[in-house]
Amino acid sequence: MISTYTALLRTPSAWRFLAPGLVARLPYAMLGLGIVLLVKDATGSYGMAGAVSAAMAVALAAVGPQTGRLADRYGQAAVLVPGALVHGAAVAALIVCAKSGAPTWTLFVTAIAAGASVPQIGSMVRARWVAKLQGQPLLPTAFAFESVTDEFTFVVGPVVATFLATGIDPGVGLAVEAVLTVVGSLAFAAQRSTAPARRAAAGDERHASALRVAGVRLLAAAFVCIGMVFGTVQVAITAFAEEAGQAGLAGALYAVFAGGSLIAGAVYGAVAWRRAAHTRLAAAFGMLALGTAPLFAVPSIGVMIPVALLVGLGLAPTLITGYTLVETLVPAAAKTEAFTWLTGAVGLGLALGSTLAGVATDEFGAGPAFVLTFAAAASGLAIVSLGRRLLTPTRGAAAGAVVDVTPVDAAPLALGR
Template sequence: MISTYTTLLRTPSAWRFLTPGLVARLPYAMLGLGIVLLIKDTTGSYGMAGAVSAAAAVALAIVGPQTGRLADKYGQAAVLVPGALVHGAAVAALIVCAKTGAPTWTFFATAVAAGASVPQIGSMVRARWVAKLEGQPLLPTAFAFESVTDEFTFVVGPVVATFLATGIDPAFGLGVEAVLTVAGSLAFAAQRSTAPARRPADGTPHASAIRVAGVKVLVGAFVCIGAVFGSIQVSITAFAEESGRAGLAGALYAVFAGGSLIAGAVYGAMAWRTGAQRRLVVAFAALALGTAPLWAVPNIMVMVPVALICGLALAPTIITGYTLVEGLVPAAAKTEAFTWLTGAIGLGLAFGSTFAGIATDEFGASPAFVLTFAAAAIGLLVVAAGRRSLVPAKRAVVDVTPVDAAPLALGR
């Protein structure tokens, strides 16, 4: 396993984009939880906190794919630089509004701006790997490495956000998120030599990735994955508080992400004989089984191993999804395709955090975990029903009709 990843990391110029990319991606896992902790502290409501966090996630889900389309067309740097600066300003505005007791609508307005401007670093890194390794055996390993990196950020990010919020002030978690996002994104954008080539301006209509049937299935499945993330994020925060150990919320979430990190590292280094379509169904089945007992966990000591086991199925599910989508779309739409999946996770986060927040306020943390299992189970049904459309064609052929309301395709 180590030799496989060592070979991957010896790819020429890889570290030029991996290092700043890691700095820029680390805050991604801090944003949602940071908003929850800040708004809960200033309003006292998990429902409000979940709703504001959801507003940011919905904005990310809607705008993210459009950002990917622009990056394919104009280049990554042209999109990253202004987006990162807007994000930093939006997060600062959200902090000011929350701390000064501004009207509730300002929480949502600034959260939407912050979510919409989140730099799509993960998708852009994957697009750079494709540009370097397309058609080579190491490409699936690269996707696995990126999923492990994502999970690493979800191990470290919540811990940092919770430590800063509970140890210093809730505003510090979001403040650090903004600084790291801006600095990392600008450094990543400066590495122009490793960026994929822009789509030629030949007058040919751009084929949207969402027109591919298999991409629609994966988007629906990834919405469910995001709902797992979002519901756990809110429910674990409430669970830790109900247990009298509010400061452990980030650590518990890190255990969940840690299980995913371990599984992802092993999964990505293995040579699989079974098809990716079948593996995706199995991974979702394992995720449903892993989330089933969460509602019955009695205390933090029991939650630690349950969260670890629950997380083991997550990274393999995500890795397989990204592997499948890469083969479903043409080269000119790959960044957009990756951002559809990232945006779908964000949309799922919105649903999960909103409904988990409402359920937590009404019934407590344990019943809210039922939503986590429901999200995983629905994801299993989606991929099982759409399995045939996930088989890559020799080259994806898509409808080039302009996408005027692309987010609506999530439900089609």
């Protein structure tokens, strides 16, 4: 396993975009939880906190793919620089509004602006790996490495956000998020030599969206379910820790989920799998559903730790396989956009999950919110099991042509824009 990742990291110029990319991606895991903690402190309501966090995530889900499409066409730096600056300003405005007791609508407006301007660093890093390793055996390992990196951020980010919010002030966590996002994104954008070439497709491809591919729509629907797992856990684990009299442990417990996923992702990415990717995706969703089933009945923090670790073991394989599949389904001119559709789908699911979990938590406590976590995982399993035929790459996809362009409203399990 070590030799596999060592070979990957020896790719020329890889560290030039990996290092700043990590700085810029770390705050992503701080943003949603940071908003929950800030708004809960300002309003006293988990429902309001979940709703504001959801507004941010919906904006991210809606605008992110369009950002990816612009990056494919005009280059990554052209969208990263203004986006990062707007994001920093929007988060600052959100903090001021929450701390000053401004009207509730201002929290939603600033959160929406913050979500819409989140730099799509993860998708852009994956696009750079594709540009360097297209057709090479190390490309699936690169996707695994990126998922492990994502999980690392979800191990560190929530702990940092919770420590800053509970130990210093709820606004400090989001302030650090904004600074890291701006600094990391600008440094990443400066590495122009490692960026993929702009893809100005000709003819019918010029305005073709990656979402025209039926398999991309199905994966996006499944990734909404993954996002709901994240969103429900994010709110429910905060309430669970508070109910246990250990509110400061919320970030650490959330990090356990991500830690299990990090371990699973590192191992999963080093294995030369023989089974088809769509079969592995269904198996990963099955493991995720199995792990989330007992969450609602966990009686204490001591029991939650191993259960959370088990849930995490199903997360990274699901994400890795989904990103691996989508790369095989779309042409080169739409790869960044395709990755951002999946990232945006996770954000949309996070929004739905955090909203529903916030309402359930306010009314009934953490246990019922965890039932929603299991429902999300089981729904994802059903989606990929029923639609697996759409996840088989065609010869045209391998050649880089736009394929399987079923009209968006005619394909099953479509995810509308």
